Amino acid sequence: MTDPRTASDPALVVAIGRFSEPALAEAYRRHGGAVHALASRLLGPGTEADDVTQEVFIDLWRRPERYDPARGSLRTFLLTMAHARAVDQLRSETARRQREERTARETATAGYDIEHQAWDLAVAEQVRVAVAALPEEERRAIELAYFGGHTYREVAAILGQPEGTVKSRIRAGMRRLRAKLERHGVEPAWVEH
Amino acid sequence: MGGALSHAEASELLGAYALDAVEADEATAVAAHLASCPACRNEVDQLRAVAAVLAWEGADAPPELWDRISAGLGTEPPGISPNPPRLAPLGARVSPAQRHRSWVRRSLGAIAAAAAVAIGVLAVQVGTLDHRVGQLSALAAHQGVPAAAAQAMADPRAERVALTAVGAPDRTVADLVILPDGTAFLVEGNLPALPPGRTYQLWGMEHGQAVSLGLLGRQPRVVAFAVHSPLPIRAFAVTAEPAGGVVVATSPPVAEGQVVRT
Numbered sequence: 001m002t003d004p005r006t007a008s009d010p011a012l013v014v015a016i017g018r019f020s021e022p023a024l025a026e027a028y029r030r031h032g033g034a035v036h037a038l039a040s041r042l043l044g045p046g047t048e049a050d051d052v053t054q055e056v057f058i059d060l061w062r063r064p065e066r067y068d069p070a071r072g073s074l075r076t077f078l079l080t081m082a083h084a085r086a087v088d089q090l091r092s093e094t095a096r097r098q099r100e101e102r103t104a105r106e107t108a109t110a111g112y113d114i115e116h117q118a119w120d121l122a123v124a125e126q127v128r129v130a131v132a133a134l135p136e137e138e139r140r141a142i143e144l145a146y147f148g149g150h151t152y153r154e155v156a157a158i159l160g161q162p163e164g165t166v167k168s169r170i171r172a173g174m175r176r177l178r179a180k181l182e183r184h185g186v187e188p189a190w191v192e193h
Numbered sequence: 194m195g196g197a198l199s200h201a202e203a204s205e206l207l208g209a210y211a212l213d214a215v216e217a218d219e220a221t222a223v224a225a226h227l228a229s230c231p232a233c234r235n236e237v238d239q240l241r242a243v244a245a246v247l248a249w250e251g252a253d254a255p256p257e258l259w260d261r262i263s264a265g266l267g268t269e270p271p272g273i274s275p276n277p278p279r280l281a282p283l284g285a286r287v288s289p290a291q292r293h294r295s296w297v298r299r300s301l302g303a304i305a306a307a308a309a310v311a312i313g314v315l316a317v318q319v320g321t322l323d324h325r326v327g328q329l330s331a332l333a334a335h336q337g338v339p340a341a342a343a344q345a346m347a348d349p350r351a352e353r354v355a356l357t358a359v360g361a362p363d364r365t366v367a368d369l370v371i372l373p374d375g376t377a378f379l380v381e382g383n384l385p386a387l388p389p390g391r392t393y394q395l396w397g398m399e400h401g402q403a404v405s406l407g408l409l410g411r412q413p414r415v416v417a418f419a420v421h422s423p424l425p426i427r428a429f430a431v432t433a434e435p436a437g438g439v440v441v442a443t444s445p446p447v448a449e450g451q452v453v454r455t
């Protein structure tokens with residue numbers, strides 16, 4: 001690979017497999033912001049989110065073969081890894097306690113979302129419209145699960161709804177989003193560089 | 194939750210599963226189902242892509258965090274044993290195994306430049322060597338791919354795959370040498386040079402799908418790549434693609450080969 005900046009994401013991963021640190025740096029430059037933002041959204045800004053971000057990229061360095069381009073974009077892969085790690089962290093007891101102590105402090109500094117510019121305003125707008133068009137119950141269930149890091153059982157308890165209902169609402173909502181985004185030309189493939 | 198999930202039971206959980214919103218035992222059960230159900234696997238992939246879109250944030254990657262990541266990579270490339278075996282000092286009494294090892298070492302330069310015939314003979318003759326895998330990876334990173342490839346070719350545990358031209362199965366255009374740890378090399382590449390802006394790309398057939406294993410360049414001679422270990426890939430193919438590579442092959446293979454159990 002001659003210039004990481006012009007390489008496709010799959011080509012970057014191949015180069016990472018050959019121990020190219022510039023290729024990893026480029027993957028971080030492209031996707032580190034999204035990974036860090038998602039981790040921060042789940043864990044709050046701070047060392048926990050930094051740790052998750054670091055782990056995700058070191059894991060990509062150590063085991064690049066785990067990324068299978070046939071199954072989705074590199075960004076989806078990295079965000080999936082980051083989300084799983086952040087949720088593990090959230091569900092660990094000690095972390096939960098620390099977070100509860102912190103919550104009061106940080107409520108005042110909300111506005112995290114506002115201070116970040118959308119990566120692509122057109123895409124962000126499509127996503128916002130698609131999410132807004134979801135039935136309210138589906139939207140809340142998805143947000144609590146994905147950004148709150150709750151299981152569907154916890155979501156059911158929070159919303160006071162049957163578990164089975166929440167389970168199917170999450171899936172129905174996600175499928176609805178997918179159909180809507182695809183209709184507007186926002187597809188996983190567009191994530192590729 | 195006991196027992197395997199039916200397709201219907203699993204599909205009900207896919208939305209929550211894609212969002213990491215199932216209990217640990219459910220996650221295990223769904224993962225087991227996914228291993229044997231392409232339809233569910235496909236849906237999970239798509240729902241995760243949707244989730245990734247929801248997570249879309251425009252924040253730049255924090256530069257100071259890169260310093261931490263970079264420092265965390267260590268000085269060794271992945272998969273290297275931190276304590277490589279030491280060479281016996283010159284003139285010291287050496288065990289047969291050590292002697293064997295130094296013989297291989299001395300031969301390396303010659304092998305790298307040598308003809309295919311000589312390498313084929315070595316592959317048969319050289320006995321098992323300790324700690325070779327780590328050395329190989331380190332060689333690939335620090336001393337250049339040809340030397341590491343030569344050593345891999347001399348490793349009796351390596352699997353060899355002859356890639357032959359499509360339409361001319363008796364014309365070998367390259368060999369693949371694959372070590373048990375997944376370190377792999379294309380060697381003795383003899384494919385026609387591609388025009389600028391094009392590259393050969395190597396594919397492995399895994400679970401019925403072509404998975405990219407790496408770009409080989411316009412005129413590959415010796416190239417390092419990596420595969421899953423243990424090797425689930427039994428068939429390989431080479432296509433000619435635009436420089437930078439593609440996610441899905443855009444042209445029929447120009448060369449192909451299969452692992453042959455000996």
Ligand SMILES: [Zn+2]
Pocket residue numbers: 199200201203204226230232233234
């Ligand atoms: Zn299924």
